[in-house]
Amino acid sequence: MTPDSFPRPEEQQSETLHEEAVPVNSVDPADERAEVDPSLFEEESGEPPFARAVRTTPLHLETAAESRTNLWTAWNGYTVPQIFTDLGDEYRALRGAAALMDLSPLVKYRISGRDALAYLERLCAVPVGSLEVDRLRHVIFCEGSGMVLGDGLLFRLAADDYRLVTEETHLAWLIDSAEGFRVRVEDVSATLAVLALQGPLSAFLLAELGCDDIETLDPFAARWISIGGMPVYASRSGATGDLGYELWCDAEDAPHVWRTLLGKGATFGLRPAGFALRELARLEAGHPRAGVDYLSAFAAIDPADALPPAAIWPGFTIAPSKGLFNGGSALRAMHGTEPARRLVRLAVGGLEPARFASVSLNGEPAGLATTTGFSPALGANIALAVLANGAVGAAGLSVLAERREGLSVVETRLPAQVLLGPAFSHRRRLAVPAGLRP
């Protein structure tokens, strides 16, 4: 080809532009099968698709105004406060009065349609058919191999309308699983804000704000209430091991709800709390977090990192009423065999906060601590750790802890033991009616 016959770049471009098919929005309103709002995937102009955006939650301006430390962290791609004032103060507010947290970065899916129940029944490894409207339950979902993909809270909002709240994104799997079901799966994370009001005074504060009969709301139940004139879907749930509520509202309403709660609650000891406290409270309550304490089966590059549900939640069994579900045949085939590794709660000796990761049994490596922290409730270092099955019941567990003294690092071996229950769990959490006075 001679240089003359070579088309100039502009010409080439204009040609390809003409040839490009015009995207047709072919969404059929009669088709109830899973589909995603295409605008979710529309690229922002000028940004490469792999660019990572810094996102803020609907409460960002409010939390920024409250932050006294300017300590921020990233959670699911969102910027959230790590600590507002001081972790100790926030902890005392949570355990002594109440704490308010912004949990909006949680991933929220709306699952609706005629086959929503059948779809969820097959998706989840726990029975969901008995879930009533305005109730929620903890669900686990597995891959075909029986390994856990994730866990979350499942709300039944209406007969055929569910909300699944998870720590990590699962949209591809949810849509893949929708094949053959008349069900619609939507990611509603961006439009739904979540506030966690947790602590012994949380019911009292809601009552003070005019939510009558809030104490009659059962654990794992939800209802519509009004806070500062804003409609809020309040569920009695939370991962702190104490009485608490999670408040689900429109992204636009969330700042007003936040201000109303803090305005009213501050005199009673309500404090905003950051991500660090959420992690500490969850660790005390003993809840594993997806992506940190266990890996989704798809993310586990080493297959040994994938765990079956019983290795993470010791009480997990397949309900007799459960029919076919994802991972079911593999889990039933596994029945009776012990998982090679288990997630356990550890208490570690030593009276001051320590950093540690590897767990040994009589000097031999036995596992890894995945989340660690110093529990004021227990007065000890605690951790969630994945241990070899044989090490779980054994005596002689220890961790190699690091302690900084000035510029030097002191390594000490601290004894560890497996905790049978969570480090913190108050009977207030499940009391009915909920206590209005601590």
Next chain:
Amino acid sequence: MSRSGNTFDAIVIGAGHNGLVAAARLTRAGRRVLVLEARDAAGGASATSEIVPGYAAPAIAHLVDAFPKRIERALKLARHGLRYAARDIPSVALDPDGGHVLLPRNRREFSRFAKRLPRDAEAYRDYADELHTQAALIAPLLGDMPPDLREPEALRKFFRRLIWRGEISGGSALQNLMRRLPESIGDRLDADFESPLLKGAIAFDATLGGAEGPYAPGTSFRAVWREALRTQGQGLRQIAGGPGALIQVLIEIVSAGGGELRLNAAVARVFIENGVAAGIELLDGTLLRAPLVLSAINPRVTLLELAGAQCVETHQALELSRAPRPGTTAKLNLALERAPLFTGLAAELHGARLLIAPSLQEVDEAAAACNEGRLTSAPVLELHMPSVADPALAPEGHHILSVIVHSAPHEVEGGWPMQREGFVQKVVRRIASFAPGIEEAMIAGEILTPPDIELKYGLAGGDWHQGDLRLDRLLAFRPAPGFGRYETPLAGLYLCGAGSHPGGGVTGLPGWIAAGAAIDKMEAGR
């Protein structure tokens, strides 16, 4: 069990030959069987249909090449009236210049073949020998249930046997087979043969029914697989009265055994009770109960639409619905008022299977056009004139020409309603270039494009084989990994159609093996 009107021992969905073979085997085992057919006639892809009154043509499939003798004997088909109009039908590669090549079946034909194509004779003999050896190696896998992928011992046994057979048939048989697995038939023919005509004919046979062209990897093995399937049967045969006669015989056997066939009975869903298949519900709401349901229709439709996606796990549903390539084979049936005159074709070969695939390039171009949704101007065809051996199919002196059009796209540029006429003309013009004057002899015709086949005969996607015969979709992977043993995750529901091992073609094998598996399972459960 009470024998009321709506309760049966087993229900078979789909009255094609596989469904009826399964039903016949179940009846033979003393089961009370109900066969349901959505259309107003039984037969599925192996029916006889009238183009116009008096002219009966094989609707879709026109010849039988792999119907096993053991099924024929076990079901006593001959005693119930199955007759063959022609046996051991030869295949002829038609040459535009009249130098047609008869693919040799015996020594005498081979010497004539060697005179016609002296430079390819040795290569063809080697090719046929190797094909035969390799087919013999894998043939035993075809007549039986594939091994259970979850049982290492079964797999070990499976491979041990395969290796053992390879050792017996000579040291290099297995190595050669391994080499053929990923090879394309086009590359292999280019390396070994010279005659374009011969290359075209072999490539046509290796790719027929699939969407891939002759240069696609894996097509070389397809030739081996087809040959192995052929060894299950008794050579290429033509059933007297058309394939529909086989269906009639099977229906007779089923009803003689106390079974029943219901036409116009479209199934709405599989009825599930306590987590097991307990019958089916018809579109009109009728509930029919049976502890055993066998489906001869498309596996994906069976599991995801009739049984419901809640009966399979996500990864299985994904496997079942992954890239279902639609059918790429069309059918043209012509009624002729006189015998067509193929230039240079001996009179005794008019009843042969005639291949119009003059070169490898044309087979390749037809496949490429098909993949792009275009119609090629030089379609590659398989012709058969059933009225030569079976004159009763048409009025005296008149003939039926049954044409299989390879590489016809399911979706065509401009849409089929626009392209239909042009497509027929292209095919007829192509035939006329070998048999001048055929246009004048045509008195009626019927064209079945892949969408027509889907609509009229209910084959999902218009796919004759319910899923391409590809290496990754054979044996225990047919129709999808985990479904290779006819069972489904829904207890009591079995697959028994061409979508299951060993696949498409008028073989009856999927139906036969599936019914056997279902009977064994039920007896073991008692």
